[in-house]
Amino acid sequence: MLKTEFSASIELSEREVACNNCNVFQLCLPIGIGKADLKLLDKIVKRHRPIKRGGYLFHSGDPFLFIYAVKSGSIKTYTSIGGETQQVIGFQLPGEMLGLDAIDTGVHQCSAKALEMSSVCEIPFHRLEELGDIVSSVQYQLMRLMSKQILHDNMLQVLLCKKTAEERLAAFLVSLSTRFKERGFSAIEYNMSMSRYDIANYLGLAVETISRLFSRFQEEGLITERKKHIRLRDLNQLQIMAGIPATVPNASVQSR
Amino acid sequence: MLKTEFSASIELSEREVACNNCNVFQLCLPIGIGKADLKLLDKIVKRHRPIKRGGYLFHSGDPFLFIYAVKSGSIKTYTSIGGETQQVIGFQLPGEMLGLDAIDTGVHQCSAKALEMSSVCEIPFHRLEELGDIVSSVQYQLMRLMSKQILHDNMLQVLLCKKTAEERLAAFLVSLSTRFKERGFSAIEYNMSMSRYDIANYLGLAVETISRLFSRFQEEGLITERKKHIRLRDLNQLQIMAGIPATVPNASVQSR
DNA sequence: CGAATCCTTGAACACCTTCAACAGGGGTGG
DNA sequence: CCACCCCTGTTGAAGGTGTTCAAGGATTCG
Numbered sequence: 001m002l003k004t005e006f007s008a009s010i011e012l013s014e015r016e017v018a019c020n021n022c023n024v025f026q027l028c029l030p031i032g033i034g035k036a037d038l039k040l041l042d043k044i045v046k047r048h049r050p051i052k053r054g055g056y057l058f059h060s061g062d063p064f065l066f067i068y069a070v071k072s073g074s075i076k077t078y079t080s081i082g083g084e085t086q087q088v089i090g091f092q093l094p095g096e097m098l099g100l101d102a103i104d105t106g107v108h109q110c111s112a113k114a115l116e117m118s119s120v121c122e123i124p125f126h127r128l129e130e131l132g133d134i135v136s137s138v139q140y141q142l143m144r145l146m147s148k149q150i151l152h153d154n155m156l157q158v159l160l161c162k163k164t165a166e167e168r169l170a171a172f173l174v175s176l177s178t179r180f181k182e183r184g185f186s187a188i189e190y191n192m193s194m195s196r197y198d199i200a201n202y203l204g205l206a207v208e209t210i211s212r213l214f215s216r217f218q219e220e221g222l223i224t225e226r227k228k229h230i231r232l233r234d235l236n237q238l239q240i241m242a243g244i245p246a247t248v249p250n251a252s253v254q255s256r
Numbered sequence: 257m258l259k260t261e262f263s264a265s266i267e268l269s270e271r272e273v274a275c276n277n278c279n280v281f282q283l284c285l286p287i288g289i290g291k292a293d294l295k296l297l298d299k300i301v302k303r304h305r306p307i308k309r310g311g312y313l314f315h316s317g318d319p320f321l322f323i324y325a326v327k328s329g330s331i332k333t334y335t336s337i338g339g340e341t342q343q344v345i346g347f348q349l350p351g352e353m354l355g356l357d358a359i360d361t362g363v364h365q366c367s368a369k370a371l372e373m374s375s376v377c378e379i380p381f382h383r384l385e386e387l388g389d390i391v392s393s394v395q396y397q398l399m400r401l402m403s404k405q406i407l408h409d410n411m412l413q414v415l416l417c418k419k420t421a422e423e424r425l426a427a428f429l430v431s432l433s434t435r436f437k438e439r440g441f442s443a444i445e446y447n448m449s450m451s452r453y454d455i456a457n458y459l460g461l462a463v464e465t466i467s468r469l470f471s472r473f474q475e476e477g478l479i480t481e482r483k484k485h486i487r488l489r490d491l492n493q494l495q496i497m498a499g500i501p502a503t504v505p506n507a508s509v510q511s512r
Numbered sequence: 513c514g515a516a517t518c519c520t521t522g523a524a525c526a527c528c529t530t531c532a533a534c535a536g537g538g539g540t541g542g
Numbered sequence: 543c544c545a546c547c548c549c550t551g552t553t554g555a556a557g558g559t560g561t562t563c564a565a566g567g568a569t570t571c572g
Contacts, residue, residue, distance in 0.1 A: 079410065105407070136392065136395070143402065150357040153406065153409035154357060161459075162460070201417070207518090209559095211519060243338065452552095461528075464528090464553080466551095468553075470552095
């Protein structure tokens with residue numbers, strides 16, 4: 001059994017691929033970690049077998065053992081509140097992490113469910129300490145990811161406090177667009193694996209409202225949709241509706 | 257004109273106190289750090305001089321250099337969106353940290369303003385690396401704090417998505433109660449340093465709605481209020497209104 | 513092929529917002 | 543020290559955005 005240093009065997013053993021050959025490498029945990037150290041990290045990262053649509057990664061209440069990174073597909077996380085109703089906390093695309101909210105309590109506070117066939121890496125949180133010298137840089141990277149998460153949550157707070165239904169949906173579509181683009185996919189055309197119910201729930205609206213908005217966006221020529229495939233015909237207009245300052249020269253925003 | 261800088265009637269000792277003598281020690285960064293290591297941490301932590309009501313800790317756009325911990329008083333953080341309007345992101349009480357959302361970008365994304373005379377510790381983020389052996393445990397502690405923050409944000413998301421105005425205000429009052437209790441203060445009686453405007457903004461409601469609710473809560477005997485001092489006359493009822501499962505037997509939080 | 517779930521559209525309603533007017537209070541300047 | 547004024551807070555009435563209720567159509571999956 002040879003540890004592949006090539007990117008050749010992508011197709012056959014997708015779930016065996018090492019971090020440095022992973023196609024979301026530059027978005028995931030190992031950024032900024034040296035090659036030698038990466039091999040150590042590789043050793044403790046476990047490649048989960050693909051999860052079917054509807055399958056669970058973990059449930060609310062489960063003990064917190066792993067941090068998860070999405071390799072392909074998409075996941076939704078949600079909490080159950082008061083028995084029946086649930087609240088969708090977020091949607092995770094390839095290169096995004098799950099479970100960070102459980103570090104403090106040691107117990108998962110959300111459930112994570114696959115929206116489509118997905119593959120996921122499992123990183124045993126407490127074995128990160130075994131990494132010795134690199135523990136510090138991995139932890140630093142983790143902190144950056146968590147910081148990004150907090151920032152995202154703050155923007156969501158603005159969205160839920162200040163924006164109308166129309167603005168929320170526009171912002172949601174643009175957010176997906178941006179994230180897909182970062183992952184090397186098209187920014188104006190993608191598959192939406194989440195249902196109207198999930199979107200409505202996530203955005204704090206009723207399903208009917210979301211449905212009406214999709215219809216209206218389509219009438220207005222902003223989008224075209226067939227089945228789960230969506231095309232943003234006027235991304236610029238959607239960005240404006242979402243309240244995103246047009247083509248921001250993001251100049252000084254950078255960390256080092 | 258010299259009168260304006262007249263602020264130094266605070267006991268000097270208060271802002272010189274070391275971490276292990278701080279009265280929010282058990283809520284702050286140094287938990288779980290050994291005594292010897294604590295001295296190292298103490299060395300790099302700078303005790304900020306007290307900030308007057310309305311004073312700023314940092315502004316949105318400032319470079320990220322420090323993490324801040326509130327020692328006394330209270331701070332609000334907010335982002336400015338589209339020029340005029342702002343969004344209150346949160347209120348920080350003693351023992352709570354600020355600036356964690358800037359780790360990723362290296363630039364503060366919020367402004368932090370004192371709601372009353374407050375004192376604050378300044379922790380130079382990049383000098384945490386100097387801590388050598390303990391860097392790992394400090395970083396772990398930081399991750400726990402950030403994890404807690406993320407969890408809090410998720411609960412806020414539920415609040416903003418699912419709760420009515422009444423439930424939101426009840427939850428807000430109960431949240432303050434809980435946090436004051438954790439800090440050794442009364443759970444049913446405290447000073448609210450934030451204005452109705454800030455509360456409304458934070459909860460995604462109009463000021464008028466908040467004002468009406470306060471009046472109604474008072475009519476119904478749930479609270480009594482005089483100036484900024486509030487007394488929760490029926491904490492239990494408020495908790496129920498907030499949707500908090502009464503007297504939580506937190507033992508076995510099972511999944512389903 | 514049938515059942516369950518998801519999605520759509522219409523109409524009535526509710527909660528909260530907006531607009532408006534006024535009361536109180538704390539800080540500043542005369 | 544008092545008057546003034548801005549800011550905060552209160553209360554009422556009208557109005558709007560999104561919800562709820564209802565019913566029917568579309569899609570998926572065993």
